[in-house]
Amino acid sequence: MLSIGDLSRRTGVKVPTIRYYEQMGLLDAAERSEGNQRRYERTDLERLAFIRHARDLGLDIQAIRELIALSQHPNLPCADADRIAADHLSAVREKIEKLKKLEEELARIVSHCDGGHSIEECYVIRSLSDHGLCGGEH
Amino acid sequence: MLSIGDLSRRTGVKVPTIRYYEQMGLLDAAERSEGNQRRYERTDLERLAFIRHARDLGLDIQAIRELIALSQHPNLPCADADRIAADHLSAVREKIEKLKKLEEELARIVSHCDGGHSIEECYVIRSLSDHGLCGGEH
DNA sequence: CTTGAAGCTCTAGTGACTATAGGGATTATC
């Protein structure tokens, strides 16, 4: 039986975060010691590692909740799980696209000024004042 | 003199957001009509357009506050403004790098399963359970 | 002068935590 601190050390998830996951329904409410402290077993450790890994990959709490629910039904087809992952991949790709546009614009803006001007002439300030100086939309 | 709604329509910034920017100190507290409604002038319109553009480029409120403060001193050198922009560009590039790693991993995971398995065999679920199946860190 | 749109303030909700306060439990040492 592991304390919440043990679980934390073994997974790298902070103690308050573990309690938060319980509150959000990702972890089952843990058994308690006589003194009301949480006690965990190996299955909880695995569940938490799953959650942690899914979070590291950027999945949100709701998606993880659904994946956990699915994983409780080993014989169902996995189309739903695959769709969740595919949707997330699409969302990540969209974010990348948006950030690349920002990067391009910012790089252009930054390259036009080297800190050697006055604020009045600064290309950074002028670009922010006038989207017309931009190369694209955002 | 423009009402807050006029300002909203001309900049595409929603009315509550304009009030929020005032509260955050990005916009000066507007003059008021006899009936306590906000009234704006051209300079406010320009300020709001600046804020909007900076937000569209991903700068946060604090950075925008600093840029506005700088733009009030036209004769100072622009090194601080340039640094804010350059720092933001670096942050954007870091985000892109992280997202690209996620994308790669997610693409790999998704490509291994086509929805035609059982949950028990699903590569998505198995990958989430075991980071050892991953190609890199995240 | 009436009506409907627009404006006002204040509060709370979003997501995924993190921090703090003010206590109680457990464990190691003496």
Added chain:
DNA sequence: GATAATCCCTATAGTCACTAGAGCTTCAAG
């Protein structure tokens, strides 16, 4: 068995940049 250090508990509030709603007042058109 006492004590101290560490751990754990709940509950609340703060983060960021808004957004939504309640309940009220003001404005502009007809």
